[in-house]
Amino acid sequence: MPSQTHPSLYLDSKFGNFVLKTNKTPKPGPGELLVRIEAAGLNPVDWKIQKYGMFIESYPVIVGTDVAGTVEEVGQGVSSFAKGDRVLYQGSWAEDRAGYQQYNLIDASTAAKIPSNISLEEAASIPVAIGATVIGLYNPKPQGAGLVAPFEASKRGHEAGKPFFVFGGATSVGQYVIQFAKLSGFSPIITTASLKHEQHLKSLGATHIIDRHNPLSSLPDEIAKITTKPFEIVFDAISASETQEAGYNILSEGGTMIVVLTTQVKSLTSGKNIIHVFGVFTLPETRELGVQFYSQLEAMLKEGVIRPNRVEVVPGGLNGVVPGLERLQSDQVSGTKLIVRPQETIV
Template sequence: MQLRTLLFASIAILLTAIIYSMSGSAQQALLLESKQGKFVVGSRPIPKPGPGEILVKLRATALNPVDWKIQKYGIFITEFPAVLGTDGAGEVEQVGEGVTNFSKGDRVFFQGTFDNDRATFQQYTIAAAATASKIPSNLSFEAASTIPVAFTAAYVGLYNHQPYGLELAWPLESADRVIQLARLSGFSPIITTASSKHADYLKSLGATNVLDRSLSLESLQAEIKKLTNTPVDIVFDAISSKETQQTGHDLLVPGGHLVTVLPLAITKSEKIGHVGVQGILRLPQNQELLRALYSNFTQLLEEKAIIPNRFVVLSDGLHGIIGGLQRLENNQVSGVKLVARPRGA
């Protein structure tokens, strides 16, 4: 039965490719054939933007760990074949009704969603005009594509209203993400754990101290005491395994807050607050916050208040994403984002 299902899925992809190549409205896309199935490059229709939307000709898309987890564990997606990918940058090809802030040819970046017409592992996609921004002239498509998903998680966790975030004040008048945002919001010290080889880079973004992530809880506590007498009242856990959550929890003083990007996996003290970040564009509680962010994003990038991630470009266009996701799953990527060019080199 499983073989038959996979066979039918492959036939459906083939027929779709034939139909749309005949109609002249086809595009290439990386398709997940079925639940926990294979990735294949095939054809699907080019969508049309609705009111308040733009059609983007994608030039770059960044990969995220959730993409391989959807394939491996069969989570989130229920309709197949499916297009994944949620970090995108490209050129506006068409604007929908009511869109006045973009024109054909504008260079833009945006966060996609897990919807076949709005995901980014393809050559064209739809984006909401309210949550897209123009790319400054000093940034490439590839650099811009590394920003949306990681930045959204950090931004929502720090600035959304409770219980969805810490509800900190965002200093927009001053013109990674967590370290850069913490710096802009006046935090000091900003202590992060990471591989020691990334220490200089993280300090360039605003970290005051970088501690080796392999240190035990006791060693971390001792090192932090050497650096500051200020109690640790916020831990932002960007990994959020059970082990890192427990370490973060145990570093906090009563009244502190633990922010995690995955569901809570530990027994939390009643004296510690918890914020579970859901950096999903379409969640109602995120929409107003993210519209405000995107209206200011271009200026923040021009002023270098926000700096994109470092990245490595994958070869072979959409085909290269398959190997890139395997590298992410095998924990072979450190300190960079992997970026693909859906239209090839």
């Protein structure tokens, strides 16, 4: 039995500090799971919420939404999970549902069992970045590009013969975008990244890596050496103003560019679409895809067609969150996902 309270990392106020406090351990309601959180992934949005006061108006709040753990208690009506199952899921910014704590709740319909070939830490690298990827590519418009979702083998390869471009292949998001582009059948799959990541990104499915340090003005010439076909889909996992402009320039008429941050393209034309993806499955418009996706995720991980990010564990349990976020903010994380183990927290 979990204790009635547990340590949680609160952001105490808008633009405030992260503070370790005690939170009440909730009971799972119908359709829910109570999970003992073993690993939580760090995301850029966590420091952006603190620094820019984005998204959240009500404080104190707990953040952290990449979560993996073991099921502690099963709510009424849940038959697909049992106590002790290892699960991964996307938390949300609520006291009983966020990840930077030792226990939280999740809807069983948007959780997946973790197969034995994946560690809890690797599993915690998956939910947020894969959510942005899956919604951006496969949710019906306007939340996503509306491509055929390749979760099951029979639905794969639908985009065969079409080229795909992703900015930032070594980002956490970019690594899942490459893998799904491959499952959808796109080829070639071209990405920008530091060349030290070339071998890894090719193992995920990228066919061509363009050095991210090259000037973006040279991009059309570099692409022309690889393909002359039009890009119907461009995914910008960086979404700086200059990558968005460069992506929009190479996008075909009628094509769709998916961006992960606010749209910044200056000269929009009516024939090209931009989708600013919001990678959460809790919206009414994204929930159906989320349930469908999470029902297939365990099988995709077991099959090895989706591989988690490489991970680095930051020591100190929840006390590792602040130094980890500082590293993310100062661009000191390269091609890996930072993970903390909340159960190792010393209060």
